[in-house]
Amino acid sequence: MLSMIVAMAKNYVIGKDNQLIWHLPEDLKRFKKLTTGHTIIMGRKTFESLGRILPNRRHVILCHDMAMKIENENIEILEDISMLEKYIQSEEEHFVIGGATIYRLLMPYANKLYITKIEEEFEGDVYFPEIKEEEWQEVEREEGIKNEKNPFNYEYITFIKKNNK
Ligand SMILES: NC(=O)c1ccc[n+]([C@@H]2O[C@H](COP(=O)([O-])OP(=O)(O)OC[C@H]3O[C@@H](n4cnc5c(N)ncnc54)[C@H](OP(=O)(O)O)[C@@H]3O)[C@@H](O)[C@H]2O)c1
Incomplete structure (x- = not known):
């Protein structure tokens, strides 16, 4: 099954100039806790914006460039979303981690959403x-910890798809 995990602003903005806009270490900790040991599925731009391979997670990267190769046993590059069938059909939970294009493409196949919703509007160029x-x-629904390092009001909201078949 596919779950999506995202941090978004009140106005659905999720990034700008191929980067995250805010820094919320508490949310990053939660992301790590939820995704460690699982497969994370992402678009090529999000992989580039991560800037590294995240430990203890299998990375599935969507990219049209058939010549793209990254020599790492934890990386699988797929050229088409139809190649995700085995992840969609499996009982195990796999995480779609963005970005906007990939969320939009895979929303119809997702069963669960882990949303971190920041109670502020941001200017950006990509949206959930x-x-x-x-x-x-x-x-x-759970309130996020607000402190010096996490200076926003935000909530963790989980959704499941209705009439899940
Ligand atoms: N707030 C959050 O939680 C969060 C999470 C993740 C990302 N983001 C933000 O989202 C932004 C990136 O999103 P984005 O929409 O620009 O890019 P993206 O979804 O990360 O990647 C798009 C790329 O994926 C590949 N792709 C798209 N559709 C495909 C398909 N059907 N088959 C194969 N490959 C496909 C293409 O790569 P090629 O061009 O190589 O073919 C495309 O350029 C950044 O600002 C990032 O910081 C935010």
Whole structure:
């Protein structure tokens, strides 16, 4: 199954100039806790913006460039979303970690959303797709820790897809 994990602003902005806009170490800790030991699926631009291979996670990178090669046993490069079928069909949870293009493409195949929602608006150039009330059921909501290093009001909200087949 596919789960999506994202940090987004109140206005659905998720990034600017191929980078994250805010720094929320508490959210990064949570991202690490949830995704470690799992497969993370991402677009080529998000992989580039990470700037490194994240430890203890299998990376699936979507990229049209058939010549792209990265020699690492934890990296798989796929040229088409149809090649994700085995991840979509499996019982195991796999995490779609962005960016905007990949969230948009894979939203119809996802069963769960882990949203970090920052209660502020930001200017950006990429957005998370609309979370439609008729498609998604909120199952959990928790306030994020606010302090000197995490200077925003934010919540962790989990949704599952309604009428999941
Ligand atoms: N806030 C968050 O939680 C979060 C999380 C992740 C990313 N982000 C932000 O999102 C932004 C990046 O998003 P983005 O939409 O620009 O890029 P992206 O989704 O990360 O990557 C897009 C790339 O994926 C490849 N791709 C797209 N569709 C494909 C398909 N059907 N088959 C094969 N490959 C495909 C293409 O690579 P090629 O061009 O190489 O073919 C495309 O250029 C950055 O600002 C990043 O910081 C935010």
